[in-house]
Amino acid sequence: MRLRAEPLSRAAFEAFGDVIxxxxxxxxxxxxxxxxxxxxxxxxxxxxxxxxxxxxxKSEAAPMPxxxxxxxxxxxxxxxxxxxxxxPFPVVVAAPGDEPDAGRIxxxxxxxxxxxxxxxxxxxxxxxxxxxxxxxxxxxxxxxQVDCETWELAEPLxxxxxxxx
Amino acid sequence: MRLRAEPLSRAAFEAFGDVIxxxxxxxxxxxxxxxxxxxxxxxxxxxxxxxxxxxxxKSEAAPMPxxxxxxxxxxxxxxxxxxxxxxPFPVVVAAPGDEPDAGRIxxxxxxxxxxxxxxxxxxxxxxxxxxxxxxxxxxxxxxxQVDCETWELAEPLxxxxxxxx
Numbered sequence: 001m002r003l004r005a006e007p008l009s010r011a012a013f014e015a016f017g018d019v020i021x022x023x024x025x026x027x028x029x030x031x032x033x034x035x036x037x038x039x040x041x042x043x044x045x046x047x048x049x050x051x052x053x054x055x056x057x058k059s060e061a062a063p064m065p066x067x068x069x070x071x072x073x074x075x076x077x078x079x080x081x082x083x084x085x086x087x088p089f090p091v092v093v094a095a096p097g098d099e100p101d102a103g104r105i106x107x108x109x110x111x112x113x114x115x116x117x118x119x120x121x122x123x124x125x126x127x128x129x130x131x132x133x134x135x136x137x138x139x140x141x142x143x144x145q146v147d148c149e150t151w152e153l154a155e156p157l158x159x160x161x162x163x164x165x
Numbered sequence: 166m167r168l169r170a171e172p173l174s175r176a177a178f179e180a181f182g183d184v185i186x187x188x189x190x191x192x193x194x195x196x197x198x199x200x201x202x203x204x205x206x207x208x209x210x211x212x213x214x215x216x217x218x219x220x221x222x223k224s225e226a227a228p229m230p231x232x233x234x235x236x237x238x239x240x241x242x243x244x245x246x247x248x249x250x251x252x253p254f255p256v257v258v259a260a261p262g263d264e265p266d267a268g269r270i271x272x273x274x275x276x277x278x279x280x281x282x283x284x285x286x287x288x289x290x291x292x293x294x295x296x297x298x299x300x301x302x303x304x305x306x307x308x309x310q311v312d313c314e315t316w317e318l319a320e321p322l323x324x325x326x327x328x329x330x
Contacts, residue, residue, distance in 0.1 A: 022221050022300075031291040036223040040307070044217040052217050054245065054282070054304065056187050058201040069246040080219065082302055084249065117219070126196040135187075137247055137302060140221070142205070 002067060003091055003157040008108040008116070016093040016122045019041040020082055020115035035081050042117035045078040050143030051107075056084075057136045062128040065160035068092055071123040072150045077141025081127060082115030084135040090128050090161055096121035100151055107159055123151065130161065168322040171283070173273035174280055178187040181258040181271075181287045183207040185247055185280035205306050207282035215291040215308030219294055220270060221249075222301045230325035233257055236288040237315045242306025246292060247280030251298040255293050255326055261286030272324055288316065295326065 006012060010019045020041045029035030046052035071094060083089060091108045094100035099124040110116075117139075118124055127136060141147065171177060185206045187202045192201030205258055209216035236259060250256060256273045259265035264289040275281075282304075292301060306312065 003276060020221070022220065027223060030222075034225045035292060037303075038221045038223070040218055041221060042219045044219055045210075046217050047212065048211075051306075052211045053184065053205055054207045054209055056185070056203045057195075058187065059196070059201070059245070060199045062199065082247075082249070084247070084251075086249075118228065127200060134278065138202075139217075139304065142219060 001105045001155060001157050003105065003159045005107040005109040005159065005161045008091060008110045008114055012107060015095050017078065017119040019082065019115040020117060021113055023113065042080055044080065044117065044119055045076065045120055046141045048076045048141065050077060050141040053140055053142040055138040057127055057138050058133060059085065059127055059129045059136065060108045060133050061131050064099065064130070065158045066128065068153065068157040069157050070150050071125055072148055073121055073123045074147045075121055076143060076147045078120055079140040080115060080117040082137045083133065084137060085133060086112045087134065088112050089130055089134070090159060091116050092125035092159065094123035102153055105157060109161060149152055166320060168270065168272045168321050168324045170272040170274040170324065170326045173275045173279055175254060176271070178273065180260050182309040185245065185282060186278055188278065207245055208243065209282065210246065210303065210304045212287055213241045213306065215242060215285040215306040216266065216275065218305055218307040220303040222292055222303050223278045223298060224292055224294045224301065225298050226296050230323045231293065233290055233318065233322040233324050235315050235317045236290055238286055238311055239286045240286055241308060241312045243282055243285055244305040245280060245282040245303065247302045249302055251277045252296060252299065253277050254295055254299065255324060257290035257324065258280050259288035270322060274326060296303055
């Protein structure tokens with residue numbers, strides 16, 4: 001089974017979380033006119049008995065085609081991934097639910113200027129990046145107990161995405 | 166009065182907040198070995214009756230030399246600025262206190278791979294960037310009431326920093 005990557009957009013990603021981007025939005029002028037502020041680009045949910053945490057993930061490029069074998073979810077907090085570079089990366093998700101609906105797993109590819117914020121409960125593959133090692137800023141919730149469940153797929157999905165030639 | 170920009174480092178910035186960088190740290194291997202996680206790079210304080218918020222600031226380059234005429238502070242929450250590019254930017258701060266000590270205002274210049282997280286109460290100039298328009302991810306606290314006090318300096322300070330020739 002192959003998984004086709006769709007272009008990431010706010011509308012397409014609505015069931016899974018937020019697309020962190022300024023495209024199509026108008027900013028508010030602040031700082032004596034030197035800055036446009038694009039406010040509240042993600043619904044961060046970082047409390048719930050835990051605390052807000054900020055990390056940097058340094059990821060190796062995933063070999064393509066890539067075997068999607070498992071998904072994970074965090075029930076208690078959102079998780080945001082913002083690339084510290086301007087290259088597309090794939091986002092593999094399935095809607096919240098007791099288990100992922102294997103037939104409705106979706107893959108999105110960012111346009112290079114987008115991050116994502118996964119809603120609590122959204123099933124997702126761990127961070128993948130393409131082409132070269134890449135740094136991501138990650139904002140999530142940390143708590144006393146581990147808030148990560150993993151689901152192994154009965155059949156792996158094959159995600160194939162190469163940079164546009 | 167001129168303000169000299171010092172290189173930003175964790176040690177030098179300790180009184181003001183966190184430097185968000187991976188340099189000198191060892192990560193933890195996650196995601197089946199594909200990712201190094203550099204955890205908890207900032208002490209985010211985003212609660213205090215408010216909520217965590219995420220913004221993108223698109224800033225015009227500040228003309229150099231730049232007149233530092235005022236500082237501001239947020240008492241109830243931290244404020245993080247992470248560049249979405251790899252160019253240095255200046256950070257002008259003064260230690261928390263009822264008013265900034267004008268003789269102890271300091272300017273730092275990032276190395277291009279650093280962000281900052283300002284501790285609640287740290288006096289700071291609004292975001293400045295150099296050379297070309299730049300995008301920053303901003304993570305701060307939003308609440309019902311505005312949490313921003315501004316202090317006008319009796320004498321402006323002149324910040325002069327040009328890119329290394």
